[in-house]
Amino acid sequence: MSPASMDTISAPTGPEPVEENRVTTGDVAAPPPAPKAGRNLPAAIAVGVLLGAAVLVSLLTVRQIFVGIVAIAVATGTWELAGALKRGANIRVTLWPLLVGGQAMVWLSWPFERDGLVTAFVLTVLACLVWRLPGGAEGYVRDIGASILTAAYVPLFASFAAMLVVAENGAARVVCFLIVVVCNDVGGYTTGAKLGRHPMAPTISPKKSWEGFVGSMIAGIAAGTLAVVFLLDGQWWQGALFGAALVCTATIGDLVESLIKRDLKIKDMGTLLPGHGGLMDRLDSLLPSAVVSWLLLGLFIPA
Template sequence: MSQVSEEREERVEPTPPEPVEPPAPAERRQPEQKASKAGRNLPAAIGVGLVLGAAIIVSLLTVRFLFIGIIAIAIGVGTFEFAGVLRRVANVRVAMIPVIVGGQAMIWLAWPFGREGALTAFVLTVLACLIWRLPGGADGYLRDIAASVFASAYLPLFGAFAAMLVPPHDGVGRVLTFLIAVVASDTGGYIAGVLGGKHPMAPTISPKKSWEGFAGSMVGGIVAGSLTISLMLHGQAWQGVIFGVAIVLTATLGDLVESLIKRDLGIKDMGTLLPGHGGIMDRLDSLLPSAVVSWLLLSAFVPS
């Protein structure tokens, strides 16, 4: 028996080992995606920026009051974005219809009636929000009303000041002065921050914003302000310097406020409408507070 067992054991062939696939050639391996130092899709961002800029310039150089329509559309879309994010992320319900309708009234009434028209529409919008939310009961009433009032002030009321730049006879120059200063501030800060940003400006709010970027913004804003006010509006160079500094401060404040709101909500962008930029709200952050300061300073420096 032992001999037979030994013979059977000898006849059992060992199981061949599992074939092991050779490692993929180096050229077939997927390289690790490294985050761009710029922090966004730069070609898409430039393309979208050029399209938006072209639309604004065409409106100003043809029928300048079309620019008010662009403001109204941007504010309407931005309000939908902001209200949608609050509803999805924080379960906060903005009184959408009063804020949208009242917001459009603020912008369009600012055209013929100036501050009085915009502020009257804002007050009526707040009253409408208070009434609109009543059927929802006490649960979350104060929270929803606070969000509705904030949305009404932060978007259409601030945007109405941009609309008030248009009606004067030199309205095209006023709008371009405002926009060029903001763009110069953003672009100067972006380039300086990407190339040499080492010292965080507000690490707990916006880690990518640096003091080097802020210095680049200041240079760009001052140069743009002094050139546009002196060449387009026939003001003084020193007025342009003050204007440029003020725009850089308010544009930076707008960026930080928007970053703080998004950080509080736990989101990266307010939307996805604009490739390389995020949503409309992500492009309005520096423009909205700067519109208020632009109207105030330009009204004082170069009265219409």
């Protein structure tokens, strides 16, 4: 859920840019350059604050409401990813089994945890295989492969966030997870925008820089250490490892979604959130980080 791309390099990666104040014809000036972040930053911040407030309210009141928020995000993200696959590559995922199965994964992970999640995932895959049969052989493997990818990438990963909140101190576990991911985004964005010079993956995400990654790592480790120590009574080294691991998974998640969008030749997964694009454009770093958060916190601080 970053307010913008995590980190922006200032050195151009393509042709030399036109001077910012150059006049085109007559007295008509060229339009001002786009913001360095490539997003409407005030709108992005406002949306991020509203989403964060909704999550905090749910965690501080009735934790099942947080599971409902995850379920809504799963349905929206699945819909957006299915639409992007259709627009970009004419891939027809089995949408209805994915929507129903995704809800089953999220809600069954609350009372039954891993057993409920795995059962729902397997049944969703089977439903996808059967649902696509009437469409014939042409594109069957492609469509089923994309459907299983969607089932794993969105509802399966997101369900680990729902399982975080099951424990007695589940609200604190979710807050630790979200704080680190947000600090990763903010640290990377601010550092990359000011100091970014060396692209991390120029063919995938030209605006990401190694300097921004260092900023993310510093912010993530600091946030993880403080969050785990003060919210979960853990050790400082556990928090530091937790923060570093989430910075890595958040970065990988962002790069994976960037590569998917490049393959599909689209800019955003959707247009739902002003200043952000689609909801999937904000879930990219959260989804894999939820899995690692559940694993590490379960190892370091058993419920």
